[in-house]
Amino acid sequence: MKSNGRPIVLGTVISWLLFAFIGFGMWGCPTYNVWQQEMSGRAEFAKAEQNRRILIEEAAANLEAEKLNAQAEIERAKGAAEAIKIENGSISEKYIQYLWVRQQRNLSDKTVIYIPTEANLPILEAGRGGSMSPPKYNPE
Numbered sequence: 001m002k003s004n005g006r007p008i009v010l011g012t013v014i015s016w017l018l019f020a021f022i023g024f025g026m027w028g029c030p031t032y033n034v035w036q037q038e039m040s041g042r043a044e045f046a047k048a049e050q051n052r053r054i055l056i057e058e059a060a061a062n063l064e065a066e067k068l069n070a071q072a073e074i075e076r077a078k079g080a081a082e083a084i085k086i087e088n089g090s091i092s093e094k095y096i097q098y099l100w101v102r103q104q105r106n107l108s109d110k111t112v113i114y115i116p117t118e119a120n121l122p123i124l125e126a127g128r129g130g131s132m133s134p135p136k137y138n139p140e
Contacts, residue, residue: 083095
């Protein structure tokens with residue numbers, strides 16, 4: 001019987017390739033995990049740095065807005081002082097009403113406003129709820 005060495009050589013080559021593949025996997029998997037963790041850490045660091053920059057920019061914008069609001073308030077105070085000066089140093093009731101009405105611009109549509117009537121007594125929620133009639137007395 002004639003012996004052919006090809007199957008033995010092929011089996012040996014396949015076993016060595018399998019051994020090399022398993023060896024490479026045993027070395028490559030932990031190395032890949034370390035690399036993946038490093039990349040993940042870099043990504044988180046970059047994200048944290050970007051968030052910090054955003055917070056700094058927002059704080060700077062808020063500071064600038066507050067400075068501008070303060071300047072506007074100073075100008076309003078100068079205008080009020082000038083108005084009082086024109087009125088001979090006394091604030092009239094009409095001017096106070098004007099300031100109150102101007103302040104109401106900033107309120108939402110759902111604000112309840114009590115308007116004083118005679119003797120400065122407000123009409124408390126008249127007509128609220130759709131019924132104009134007073135509640136009925138039930139002696140139970």
